[in-house]
Amino acid sequence: MPSTEADALIRALVRPAVQEMRAYHVPPARGLIKLDAMENPYSWPQAVREQWLGALRDAEINRYPDPQAADLKAALRRSQAIPDAADLLLGNGSDELIQLLGMALGGESRTVLSPGPGFAMYRLIAGFTGMEFVEVPLRGEDFALDMPAMRRAIAECRPAIIYLAYPNNPTGNAFDAEQVREILDLAPGVVVLDEAYHAFCGESFIDLVPDRPQLLVMRTLSKMGLAGLRLGFLVAQPAWIRELEKCRLPYNINTLTQRSTLFALEHETLLEEQTARIRADRELLLEQLQRLPAVVKAWPSRANFITFRSRSGSAATIHARLRESGILIKCLDGSHPLLHDCLRVTVGSTGENRAFVDALAAVGEG
Numbered sequence: 001m002p003s004t005e006a007d008a009l010i011r012a013l014v015r016p017a018v019q020e021m022r023a024y025h026v027p028p029a030r031g032l033i034k035l036d037a038m039e040n041p042y043s044w045p046q047a048v049r050e051q052w053l054g055a056l057r058d059a060e061i062n063r064y065p066d067p068q069a070a071d072l073k074a075a076l077r078r079s080q081a082i083p084d085a086a087d088l089l090l091g092n093g094s095d096e097l098i099q100l101l102g103m104a105l106g107g108e109s110r111t112v113l114s115p116g117p118g119f120a121m122y123r124l125i126a127g128f129t130g131m132e133f134v135e136v137p138l139r140g141e142d143f144a145l146d147m148p149a150m151r152r153a154i155a156e157c158r159p160a161i162i163y164l165a166y167p168n169n170p171t172g173n174a175f176d177a178e179q180v181r182e183i184l185d186l187a188p189g190v191v192v193l194d195e196a197y198h199a200f201c202g203e204s205f206i207d208l209v210p211d212r213p214q215l216l217v218m219r220t221l222s223k224m225g226l227a228g229l230r231l232g233f234l235v236a237q238p239a240w241i242r243e244l245e246k247c248r249l250p251y252n253i254n255t256l257t258q259r260s261t262l263f264a265l266e267h268e269t270l271l272e273e274q275t276a277r278i279r280a281d282r283e284l285l286l287e288q289l290q291r292l293p294a295v296v297k298a299w300p301s302r303a304n305f306i307t308f309r310s311r312s313g314s315a316a317t318i319h320a321r322l323r324e325s326g327i328l329i330k331c332l333d334g335s336h337p338l339l340h341d342c343l344r345v346t347v348g349s350t351g352e353n354r355a356f357v358d359a360l361a362a363v364g365e366g
């Protein structure tokens with residue numbers, strides 16, 4: 001095999017923590033109804049698409065992008081009601097911001113702590129930025145924070161970073177706000193409130209930023225309808241943003257993303273109508289899931305997905321049968337002890353949700 005020399009080099013050179021990792025796997029979805037990745041299912045009306053292309057027409061793609069993305073930041077400030085006393089840092093998706101935090105705060109003897117089951121990237125990125133990852137299990141029944149366990153873990157591990165996804169992925173619940181505040185009080189390092197699903201939740205910690213030097217609030221435009229553009233942002237006190245800017249690559253937000261996002265924010269009501277519809281459909285979908293014999297439990301959600309438990313041992317079969325019917329959801333069984341027999345479905349368009357419920361009902365009968 002010609003690769004043996006490369007293999008030997010890799011074993012000698014690549015950091016052991018990276019050698020032990022497995023790359024993040026995204027399953028192929030071509031031709032399927034895609035309900036696995038929390039995307040907004042709706043596109044823009046043709047007339048809006050034409051205007052968008054018009055806004056891109058004179059983009060100078062022979063030039064580097066605006067490294068400060070000043071116009072975009074001003075639009076985000078307005079759109080997202082960012083406090084005047086806070087500043088923002090842009091990332092190529094919030095995934096890149098998690099990586100940037102790892103590079104700035106990481107290193108041996110530095111710990112990342114997060115409740116679990118949680119967002120996979122916290123652990124993955126801790127791995128390749130040389131940080132220890134400590135997971136504190138959520139309560140099994142309702143996925144609430146286990147506060148005695150959190151207090152103990154924070155005192156013992158002294159984490160440099162605590163990640164709290166609010167609402168949490170893949171469980172869909174928003175943690176108790178009082179408990180989040182207690183964690184802010186206890187934290188010896190920074191607390192990143194990951195508000196990726198803010199558009200579907202309503203509640204936020206962003207207004208606390210001016211009073212809380214340890215609080216970093218992270219959001220993304222991915223889940224509200226712009227996943228293809230890759231834009232995330234971190235909101236924190238200006239001193240933090242100045243420091244973290246040192247680790248940001250100067251042109252991480254490309255010209256097409258800057259222009260397209262500006263355009264999208266000018267047409268924000270469109271996105272708001274879409275997310276409102278998704279929120280309403282989420283409640284309908286939850287009721288329908290709770291009535292299906294194949295579903296043992298479906299948890300209420302503050303995000304744009306629903307996690308549910310199927311009968312013991314049936315999750316993989318359900319996932320495969322849905323796939324045969326042309327519907328892709330996420331099988332969570334095996335990913336975490338608290339998620340045995342669980343699956344996660346993204347709230348799609350009204351028609352997609354109906355197709356999913358029908359297919360799941362058919363699996364239950366067959």
Ligand SMILES: *Cc1c(COP(=O)(O)O)cnc(C)c1O
Pocket residue numbers: 038092093094095096119165168169194196219220221222227231232
């Ligand atoms: C999807 C998701 C992200 C990543 O969002 P991008 O901006 O697309 O990188 C971050 N945090 C949580 C909790 C998510 O579910």
